[in-house]
Amino acid sequence: MEVNSFGIPIFSQGRKSRSKMKNRKRTFYNIAFYSPFNKDSSKNLIVMYDIPSDKKKERDWFRRQLIKFNYIMIQKSVWVGPSPLPKDFLDYLKEIKIGDNFKTFKLAKSYTNFKKV
Secondary structure, three states, rough: EOOOOOOOEOOOOOOOOOOHHHHHHOOOOOOOOOOOOOOOOOOOEEEEEEEEEEEEEEEEHHHHHHHOOOOOOOOOOOOEOOOOOOOOHHHHHHHHOOOEEEEEEEEEOOOOOOOOO
């Protein structure tokens, strides 16, 4: 019988056994895209998205990619950064079926993050 670090037995009733979890294959791999933008690129594109909770891994990956592209989070699902997004990145979003879950808006003037003192 398997025990935890305190010596208390671990019952596998209702949950998967650890040995089964070790042999489980990871089903979600994502491509890492490198940023074609400079740190000082003008932030003139707003990205708004609503990715369903059943695609949580894809949503978290999407947020990490926006950070790599030097985007700034305005709200949890509203980001601003340089444009345009790379074509291969947009194609990949369609491939993993989240391409229809976001919208982009081009800004007339570049976004500046003013902090009041």
